[in-house]
Amino acid sequence: MDTPSNKPLYGLRVLVTRSREQASDLSTRLIRLGAEPIEAPVIRIEDPEDWTFLDQALAQITSYDWLIFTSTNSIDQFFKRFFEKDLKVGALASTSIAVVGRATATRLQEHGFIADHQPDQFNAEALVEKLVQSEVMKKARILFPGADIARKTIVDELTAYGAEILPVTVYRTVTVETLPDEINSMLEQKMIHMVTFASSSTVRAFTQTLGEHGLTRLEGVTIACIGPVTRSTAREAGLFVDIMPEEASITALIDAIVQYRHHS
Numbered sequence: 377m378d379t380p381s382n383k384p385l386y387g388l389r390v391l392v393t394r395s396r397e398q399a400s401d402l403s404t405r406l407i408r409l410g411a412e413p414i415e416a417p418v419i420r421i422e423d424p425e426d427w428t429f430l431d432q433a434l435a436q437i438t439s440y441d442w443l444i445f446t447s448t449n450s451i452d453q454f455f456k457r458f459f460e461k462d463l464k465v466g467a468l469a470s471t472s473i474a475v476v477g478r479a480t481a482t483r484l485q486e487h488g489f490i491a492d493h494q495p496d497q498f499n500a501e502a503l504v505e506k507l508v509q510s511e512v513m514k515k516a517r518i519l520f521p522g523a524d525i526a527r528k529t530i531v532d533e534l535t536a537y538g539a540e541i542l543p544v545t546v547y548r549t550v551t552v553e554t555l556p557d558e559i560n561s562m563l564e565q566k567m568i569h570m571v572t573f574a575s576s577s578t579v580r581a582f583t584q585t586l587g588e589h590g591l592t593r594l595e596g597v598t599i600a601c602i603g604p605v606t607r608s609t610a611r612e613a614g615l616f617v618d619i620m621p622e623e624a625s626i627t628a629l630i631d632a633i634v635q636y637r638h639h640s
Contacts, residue, residue: 383410384634391559391571393418393578395449402572405630414568416559418552418581421449424524424545430457433519433544437467442507442518444530444541446476446500447575448483453546454521455487465489476503478625499605499624500529507534514538521546525577527605551581563593570598570633574626576609583613591615598636602629 380386388411392402395417403413424430433440434457445451465488474493475481481491495502507513513534518541520530526543534541555563562568571594573579579601586593591614599617601607603624607617619636621628 380410383408385637386410388412388637389414389562389567389569390633391416391568393572393582394574395419395421402574402626402630405626409630409634414559414562416555418555418585419577420550420552421453422548422550423453424548427457430454430521430544430546431461433542434458434461434463437463437519438470439517440471440519441512441516443468443471443473444475444503444518444520445473445480445484446503446522446526446530448479449523449547450521451475451480451483451487457546474503474507476500478627497624499603500527504530504533508537516540518542519544523577524548527576549577549581551584553585555585563597566596568597570600572600572602572629572633573606573610574602574629576606579606579609579613579615583615600629600633600636602626 385406388406390406390411390413392406392413392415394402403415406413443454445454468489472492473484473489475484475491476495476499478494481494484491493503493506495506514537516539518534518539520541520543522543522545524545524547531541531543571582573582583591594615598619599610599615600619601610601617603620605624607620610617619629619632621632
């Protein structure tokens, strides 16, 4: 019989730091495995302060050879504005689309498009490596919708390769000023067993929200990061990272958490 106590993550209380829009998927999966997710979104996704640059790019969207997406947020925000401007899907008929991972590829499909390129490893470096294998990238015109605090890896490396790439902000990542009192109390009383980070922005926001001496409240708490970039940010913030899957995806992160729990 599949009782709660038989589930692999039974009794594990996990703090989920993703934005409220994204937290539910991770939380649902954790619940199925017996864990108790505590949602504490430390960032929220907002529209850019000004749509001008994206609107200008959309006005000449047929002139771009490539679109690059590195997050589900960038896909959602781009297509929200795309359809607000009454553009038709045919406007992208001659534009190739590259995504950074399985989640972004799936989200792209939900908007009616199939990714032309997706790297085997889900990070910006692997995406660039895959793209530059094609000689046509040397003169390609690329539109790169992203966050206001996006990494510059893709822009710098593709520019150096000879591509003309235009980064445009399609959303802002805003840090929540304070954690709820209930969450602070649970951290103080060591009631949280694990904290998950699915992006560098959540690491920065969480540690900023904790404050200068807040890291002491994480002593003995297991830290799980989705991938190497997020892990690097966590280490720079003074956190010891216990869990990081080989593949940067929510599915792989949960599998890694289950394996860690099994062996600990």
